[in-house]
Amino acid sequence: MRLRRLVLRRWVPTVNNARTARQVHLVGYFPGVNHSTVWSDPGSGSQVEFDSFAHLARTAERGLFDYVFLAEGLRLREHKGEIHDLDVVGRPAALPLLSALSTVTERIGLVATVNSTFNDPADLARQFATLDHLSAGRAGWNVVTSSEAFFGANFRRGGYLDRNDRYDRAAEVLRAAAALWRARPGAEFGFRGAQIRLDRVSGVTPGPQGAPVIVQAGDSADGREFAAEYAEVVFSPHADPEPAARLAADLTERLARFGRTREDLRILPSATFALGDTEAEAQENAREIARAQVTPQTAIATVERIWGRDLSNLDPDGPLPHEEPGEDELRRGQAPHLGERRKIAADWQEHAQAEGLSLREVVTRKISSFTLVGTPAAVAERIAADVASGRVDGYVLVPHLQPHGLDTFVDRVIPELQERGVYRTEYPEGTTLRDVLDLPRSPLLTRDIRAN
Incomplete structure (x- = not known):
């Protein structure tokens, strides 16, 4: 299969436009549980059929994206004791799906979200090494954690893990997996940690990268420290300039403690987008998408989640409830603690x-994803300026329609980025x-990784 390259407007460097400009990195995201995908839209496809994922991956590859990224769902959320029917019901497992996508793509990376709390490092090391082999070195692992018994109920160990121990276990899982990737194939092997112990497990044959690219998405202090030590990409929740700048500065300081620099890490916040031929058209499209x-059902369910009360009698176009949040957690699998809920309610x-603002308007304002709004040229200019600032290295794009929503961005914004000299016109020689x-060798392979 020949890879179709999108080179609609090729950039020719000049003396005044040298290749020193910071390059934009882009990722295509197929989420699982979320409020951003408008599944009710006639233009939406299936969330389980392979063709949906293949279309997104091929479109992202046509746009020369770095990788495609799949979410993970360990269990469907529940709202007031029932399956939360605003969610996606049923999602394929990421690793076998990405293995299949490796056969219909050539260069784009394949990143799976896999939980480190409820999975074992020997299995994970083998599965990610397998994906790396099948894809010729394109595997990545978004390492996530969970301490909730709600999710743990689907696993043998249950929800045993204290919240404060999540990243301790994640670090041990990574170190154990790295030790397996570094071990001589067929050699006897042992690993001793506080939570992980491996005895006489044969080393796995590492893939072409030696270790998959490690992605991290947690924003707590422990999550940032974990990212500074192990991650190569941070999937950031901060796209607005001030919080994005604070995160970049914080991570830069933490990286130095592990002998790393800001250039060893890519910071990629999520963003959706609304394009138009004019600014006014783009703004109107953004309002329609947000609505x-x-x-109305999402608005009421969201407020019930924060207030911990049955509010089904409220008018979504009326005011927020006046009372403080109750003690009940009506949402399982996505419920902040009572103290956090009271702060959120007061802010709203x-x-x-x-x-x-009405109830629905304030919910829309507060939970909507960061959105790049404007003409293709204006959106490209915004992305280029954000990356030039050093706050971010690009964006993880979450179209409101799956799987075809990315097509418009690739067709209209990518050429604008290329014209500005901040985006590749072909993939690099390295495969x-x-x-x-454009990252150095994995820190899991270059540093002395010990059990403790």
């Missing part, structure tokens, strides 16, 4: 009163995901 994302009430991300 489709936050239906303050904004609603200050700006005269691995780490080559595409």
